Amino acid sequence: MNELLFDPETHRKAGRLLGELLANYEIDLSNQSVFPQINRDAMQAILTEPFPEEGKTLEELFQEFREVVVPNSTHVAHPRFLPYVLPSSNGISAFAEALASTLNQNCNLWTLSPAANAIEQRVISWFHELFSFPKGSGGIITSGGSMANLTALAAARDTYLGNSARTEGIQGRTSPLRLYVSEQVHNSVDKAAVILGLGLNHVCHIPCDPQFRIRMDLLKEAVLRDRREGFSPFCVVGSAGTVTTGAIDPLDALANFCGEEHLWLHIDGAYGALAILSERMRAQLLPAGRAHSLSLDPHKFLFTSLEAGCVLVRRAEDMRSTYSFIPSYLSMVSDTDFLNYAEYGPQLSRSFKALKVWWSLRAYGRKTYAKAIDNLCDLAAYMGERSQAEPELELMAPVTLNAVCVRCRNLTDSQNERVLARLLSEGIAFLGRAEVKGKFCLRACFMNLRTTGEDVDRILDEMIRFGQEELRN
Ligand SMILES: Cc1ncc(COP(=O)(O)O)c(C=O)c1O
Structure with a gap:
């Protein structure tokens, strides 16, 4: 047997070791510090290890x-890890990942991945159903929201450019x-604009209302002014969950406006779109299905492990126009039951990410997701209410989804920064940083399935205590 392969007994042993590791990690989690006491010697040993000549045993x-990797890792799954839109992953994902690796399907051509192809199609069509996308819509699983935004905006650009998209690109345009x-x-949209050659000077950042939603009046003014001045408006990006405060732009108004002005509407719902699984959020998020394209991240509100994003596009053909290249060495067989995903996105080799998304949805179902999302939004609402009730704290933005921006009222920005740093260095909580209304604040984004109201109380109590100490010093 080739030495790179495992015999059946070694497979079983590796499976047992993996199962034990997962179970023990789960049990130990709450006793760990959120951020590790990094063992610098252990890190140096990794950084300087010579290229291995001989292999090591499984044990x-x-x-x-x-002993080395786990204790020097940030415990994203810890109940008080709340800095980003980065959830603890659900139970099934780790196993789906192992199985996806076992089959090692290449999800580019359907002939290399028939079952995976059907699974990806079904997952995408479930997402279409959630947002009432019409027949003929397309989509693809991506590595995350950033790639979903880039994938969609390239299609938006090329649809605008039409026949010259492939040959001329944006070169030589006078407008x-x-x-x-x-x-x-989210900055991934700015990044996409740069990658697509648009240039940041041509990304118009429209001011927001007090709820941090795009101002429609100013958007209209900007588009009309730019047309008069000889520019070519082609696309508007709305957010279903802005990264700092979780605000949801007026999606219906955006869809109406883009319809009237013949502009592509992309909704960045990487953060919030899948909160549509909660009945409470459904009405507000449903109009995202009126967009030409929508990003959503299963590795956020479906709690799959990293990486799993997704982009839906209203006309699948618009994706093919950008992404379909058929080199002679690939035998792309067409079949009415299957799609060649290589024609719908920038990647050729693609892993079987759809499995963990499919299994997550089927293992838990909509009701369980609705409960989990509601619970996280409730925790955020509770933190928001307590922050408002505490005279020493200041809630900086309305709580719409599951993000809370709060600061110690009587402290300067740098003192608030120190409070944030102490929460982390004393192993209490890992919160994020944000700037709201020109002030520094601490941001808790409730994406963690283990967080409770007691964790919220502990964080706020410690914030108040550290704030008082800052004032005394
Ligand atoms: C609104 C929004 N868009 C895009 C992204 C980028 O997503 P990803 O990290 O999956 O690339 C994020 C990440 O938090 C986000 O909140």
């Missing part, structure tokens, strides 16, 4: 993982393309 590898976003847009 040695697992032992090293337990620059213009993209409209709110001031609260």
Whole structure:
């Protein structure tokens, strides 16, 4: 047997070691500090290890993982890890990942991945159903929201450019393309604009209302002014969950406006779109299905492990126009039951990410997701209410989804920064940083399935205590 392969007994042993590791990790989690006491010697040993000439045993590898990798890792699954839109992953994902690796399907051509192809199609069509996308819509699983935004905006650009998209691109145009976003847009959209050659000077950041939603009046003014001045407005990006405060742009108004002005509407719902699984959020998020394209992240509100994003596009053909290249060495067989995903996105080789999304949905179902999302929004609402009730704290933005921006009222920005740093260094909580209304604040984004109201109380109590100490010093 080839030495790179495992015999059946070794497979079983590796499976047992993996199962034990997962179970023990779960049990130990709450006793760990959120951020590790990094063992610099252990890190140096990794950084300077010579290229391995000989292999190690399975036991040695697992032992090293337990003793070196785990204790020097940030415990994203810890109940008080709340800095980003980064959830603890659900139980099933780790196993789906292992199985996806076992089959090692290449999800580019359907002939290399028939069952995976059907699974990806079904997952995408379930997402279409959630948002009432029409027949003929397309979509693809991506590595995350950033890639979903980039994938969609390339299709938007090329649809605008039409026949010259492939041959001329944006070279030589006298009327620059213009993209409209709110001031609260996620930086992945700016990044995509740069990658697509639009240039940041042609990304118009429209101011927001007091709820951090794009100002429609200012958007209209900007588009009309730019047209008069000889620019080519082609696309508006709305947010279903802005990264700082979780605000949801007026999606219906955006869809109406883009319809009237013949602009592509992309909704960045990487953060919030899948909160549509909650009945409470459904009405507000449903109009995202009126967009030309929508990003959503299963590795956020479906709690799959990293990486799993997704982009839906209203006309599948618009994706093919951008992404379909058929080199002669690939035998792309067409079949009415299957799609060649290589024609719908930038990647050729693609892993079987759809499995963990499919299994997550089927293992838990909509009702369980609705409960989990509602619970996280309730925790955020509770933190928001307590922050408002505490005279020493200041809630900086309305709580719409599951993000809370709060600061110690009587402290300067740098004192608030120190409070944030102490929460982390004393192993209490890992919160994020944000700037709201020109002030520094601490941000808790409730994505963690283990967080409770007691964790919220502990964080706020410690914030108040550290704030008082800052004032005394
Ligand atoms: C609104 C929004 N868009 C895009 C992204 C980028 O998503 P990803 O990290 O999956 O690339 C994020 C990440 O938090 C986000 O909140």
